[in-house]
Amino acid sequence: MTAPARTRVRSAVALAALVALLGIALLAGVGLGAVSVSPGEILSAIGRALRGIEGPVSDAVIVDIRLPRVLLAALVGACLATAGVLYQALFRNPLADPYILGVSSGAGLGAIVMIVATSSSTVLRYFGVPIGAFVGALATIAVVVKVASWRGKLDSTSLLLAGVAISYALSALTSFIMVYARESMAAVVFWMMGGLTSASWTYVSVIAPMLLLGLAYPIMQTRSLNVVLLGDERASQLGVDVERFKRLILAAGSLLVAAAVSVSGLIGFVGLMTPHAVRLVLGPDHRLLLPASLLGGASVMILADLIARTVLAPVEIPVGIVTALAGGPVFLWLLLRDGRRS
Amino acid sequence: MSAQATRATDPAAAGLRFTGASVGYAGRPVVGSVDLEVARGRFVGLVGPNGAGKSTLLRAVTGSAEILGGEVLVAGVPLAGLTPRDRARLVAVVPQSPPVLFAFTAREFVAMGRHPHLGSLEQLSAADDVIVDRVMEQTDTARLGSALVDHLSGGDLQRLTLAQALAQQPELLLLDEPVSHLDLNHRLQVLDLVRDLADGGLAVLGVFHDLDLAARYSDTLAVVHDGGVGPHGRPEDVLTSGLVREVFGVRAVVSTDAVTGTVAVTPIMREATGAARDRGRVLVIGGSGSGARLMRRLVLDGYEVLAGALNHGDVDQSVARALGIEHVELPAFGEVEQSAEEQVAAAAAGCRAAIVAEVPFGRGNLGNLRAVVGAGVPLVLVGPFDAGRDYADGQAGELWQRALDDGALPVAEDDAAVRAVAAIVEGSARS
Numbered sequence: 122m123t124a125p126a127r128t129r130v131r132s133a134v135a136l137a138a139l140v141a142l143l144g145i146a147l148l149a150g151v152g153l154g155a156v157s158v159s160p161g162e163i164l165s166a167i168g169r170a171l172r173g174i175e176g177p178v179s180d181a182v183i184v185d186i187r188l189p190r191v192l193l194a195a196l197v198g199a200c201l202a203t204a205g206v207l208y209q210a211l212f213r214n215p216l217a218d219p220y221i222l223g224v225s226s227g228a229g230l231g232a233i234v235m236i237v238a239t240s241s242s243t244v245l246r247y248f249g250v251p252i253g254a255f256v257g258a259l260a261t262i263a264v265v266v267k268v269a270s271w272r273g274k275l276d277s278t279s280l281l282l283a284g285v286a287i288s289y290a291l292s293a294l295t296s297f298i299m300v301y302a303r304e305s306m307a308a309v310v311f312w313m314m315g316g317l318t319s320a321s322w323t324y325v326s327v328i329a330p331m332l333l334l335g336l337a338y339p340i341m342q343t344r345s346l347n348v349v350l351l352g353d354e355r356a357s358q359l360g361v362d363v364e365r366f367k368r369l370i371l372a373a374g375s376l377l378v379a380a381a382v383s384v385s386g387l388i389g390f391v392g393l394m395t396p397h398a399v400r401l402v403l404g405p406d407h408r409l410l411l412p413a414s415l416l417g418g419a420s421v422m423i424l425a426d427l428i429a430r431t432v433l434a435p436v437e438i439p440v441g442i443v444t445a446l447a448g449g450p451v452f453l454w455l456l457l458r459d460g461r462r463s
Numbered sequence: 464m465s466a467q468a469t470r471a472t473d474p475a476a477a478g479l480r481f482t483g484a485s486v487g488y489a490g491r492p493v494v495g496s497v498d499l500e501v502a503r504g505r506f507v508g509l510v511g512p513n514g515a516g517k518s519t520l521l522r523a524v525t526g527s528a529e530i531l532g533g534e535v536l537v538a539g540v541p542l543a544g545l546t547p548r549d550r551a552r553l554v555a556v557v558p559q560s561p562p563v564l565f566a567f568t569a570r571e572f573v574a575m576g577r578h579p580h581l582g583s584l585e586q587l588s589a590a591d592d593v594i595v596d597r598v599m600e601q602t603d604t605a606r607l608g609s610a611l612v613d614h615l616s617g618g619d620l621q622r623l624t625l626a627q628a629l630a631q632q633p634e635l636l637l638l639d640e641p642v643s644h645l646d647l648n649h650r651l652q653v654l655d656l657v658r659d660l661a662d663g664g665l666a667v668l669g670v671f672h673d674l675d676l677a678a679r680y681s682d683t684l685a686v687v688h689d690g691g692v693g694p695h696g697r698p699e700d701v702l703t704s705g706l707v708r709e710v711f712g713v714r715a716v717v718s719t720d721a722v723t724g725t726v727a728v729t730p731i732m733r734e735a736t737g738a739a740r741d742r743g744r745v746l747v748i749g750g751s752g753s754g755a756r757l758m759r760r761l762v763l764d765g766y767e768v769l770a771g772a773l774n775h776g777d778v779d780q781s782v783a784r785a786l787g788i789e790h791v792e793l794p795a796f797g798e799v800e801q802s803a804e805e806q807v808a809a810a811a812a813g814c815r816a817a818i819v820a821e822v823p824f825g826r827g828n829l830g831n832l833r834a835v836v837g838a839g840v841p842l843v844l845v846g847p848f849d850a851g852r853d854y855a856d857g858q859a860g861e862l863w864q865r866a867l868d869d870g871a872l873p874v875a876e877d878d879a880a881v882r883a884v885a886a887i888v889e890g891s892a893r894s
Contacts, residue, residue: 125570213564344575347567348575351563355561357525357526358527358556358558359627360550360579360631361547362546362547362548404567405565405566406567
């Protein structure tokens with residue numbers, strides 16, 4: 122078998138394994154909890170719901186509560202992991218992540234502004250919050266890049282420092298708005314704490330189209346993402362219109378972050394850990410890395426949410442705490458390893 | 464209008480043509496009024512000091528530096544009208560390879576050269592795989608196939624970068640110091656390959672620091688300095704010791720390599736290092752390369768060096784000329800006759816010391832020895848004098864003995880001679 126053929130078989134096997142993992146995660150996520158449900162019962166409940174047949178009370182738990190929550194977790198994880206892949210490629214930096222770059226905070230601020238501004242109308246809020254989050258994310262990444270490259274070179278340290286600094290500023294603004302708009306405070310706090318507790322089919326219907334839209338350009342450009350890893354100048358020599366490509370990829374990344382933040386608040390480190398783990402196992406080729414991270418991110422998020430719901434049951438801890446507990450050490454490890462290398 | 468169509472209608476189009484072009488960064492020109500053509504099938508070498516703008520010329524072609532005036536045509540098409548993708552199908556670059564930080568396999572890395580030929584969702588076809596295999600074969604990188612590029616040596620990476628560029632199947636290949644990380648064998652291998660590709664119709668423009676390699680592989684050499692592209696033409700016409708001195712500030716012997724028949728540049732010393740001190744005049748009697756090291760050492764040490772009579776084309780004569788050392792020039796195979804001998808004796812009389820290098824003496828150059836032995840100047844004699852050095856029926860031996868009797872200092876080799884001269888000069892300064 123030739124080398125390219127071997128690579129194709131390997132990719133197919135890896136993706137099939139990740140799809141299987143996601144399937145298992147979905148069944149575990151829906152099945153485990155205060156009341157456990159077997160995979161068979163889950164599938165028949167979904168079957169009954171699709172055909173509009175009245176079923177036992179447990180159907181409502183599965184179809185109206187567990188299923189949207191698990192799907193939402195999967196979509197949020199997919200968005201964050203994919204955004205992480207895009208930022209890491211563009212900045213050629215394995216430490217880049219929407220949370221660390223401050224993009225999540227920017228999306229959060231945008232979302233909160235819209236929550237406050239649209240307190241009168243549910244419909245306005247439905248459309249307004251994602252748009253606000255998108256604008257916030259896009260503006261933040263623009264500012265972070267501008268600040269980080271102030272002295273000419275966009276290196277790791279300045280990128281991380283700029284991200285942290287701007288995150289702080291955005292958090293302060295967020296707090297200010299919460300205090301200023303007391304009457305919306307309940308809604309804002311509920312959303313910020315959110316995690317995935319307020320999951321609903323409505324949220325699923327918000328994030329799913331945003332994920333598809335945000336994925337459309339990157340999934341067509343996986344080869345360009347590879348080439349960009351060789352540096353901007355080399356990428357241009359190999360035929361990539363680098364400026365245009367960067368703008369579109371940053372926009373796509375911001376859309377994906379906005380999608381996740383709109384429905385689940387600030388959840389960190391999924392966008393950092395997942396692509397990194399996938400890269401360690403499968404290599405840096407985005408033709409495989411991008412879909413694999415998307416699937417992996419979905420599974421990781423479902424499992425993190427499962428832990429958040431069950432570990433202290435009946436008390437539920439925000440899923441962001443679980444991802445931070447797992448992701449913080451990974452981030453430190455990366456930081457120390459990179460520091461030693463340079 | 465596609466680039467392909469233009470080429471089809473204009474088969475004579477040059478691979479690359481600068482017409483009155485000015486290139487630079489941020490609106491500021493680095494190199495101006497450039498008129499340079501790289502026809503298909505030609506290999507043009509760019510040489511010049513660091514910072515002269517050689518790389519800037521290349522980067523202007525790849526869109527990384529600005530074209531501030533004039534016109535640059537690639538395969539007959541103005542560069543300004545090409546998208547990065549169109550351009551990458553015509554022009555490939557081998558840059559000075561920066562390290563790759565991500566663990567692609569060598570084959571994946573080379574296959575990236577196919578990028579400009581593939582549509583957004585298109586995967587590498589069997590035909591692309593064949594091209595990738597072939598360029599890896601050509602660049603001797605096939606065995607690296609599944610090695611990870613973030614762990615390879617600079618040399619391997621450089622050859623992989625060339626493979627990547629060749630995978631683009633360009634009309635024009637730009638090389639920026641393409642062999643700087645390579646060992647001697649791979650250096651020649653890579654340049655032989657590029658030469659073959661040029662002979663096969665590729666236009667090649669390469670930046671070189673190594674003047675010998677530039678001269679050996681280029682059809683045309685162009686010198687970049689003082690904000691412009693200076694003389695260009697055949698390497699043997701362009702590369703002269705005067706040009707090397709003017710452009711690089713280095714005194715060098717420019718000769719024809721006996722084996723390859725191409726121009727070879729042997730740097731003797733930097734312009735700036737000479738004439739730092741004035742330690743007095745010293746005469747060197749040499750020939751056939753015996754005096755080259757001595758002359759260079761003495762000039763570096765701050766002596767004003769003169770040489771005896773030297774035949775035109777002799778190694779020592781080339782070195783003396785490169786160093787600006789005054790000497791009596793004889794025709795090739797000419798003998799040191801009466802008048803030359805008198806000139807050498809006069810030169811010796813004005814010196815603090817004279818050195819006779821380890822050179823054999825025959826009828827042709829006996830005059831050199833006779834001139835210094837009778838001149839009354841402190842003499843340093845290098846090497847043993849045995850029958851193997853005397854081709855003048857014993858006359859040289861007699862002169863040698865007379866010099867020793869007069870107090871000449873015999874030393875074993877060049878370094879000892881330089882030390883002896885220093886002692887003589889310092890001793891006479893003190894007394």
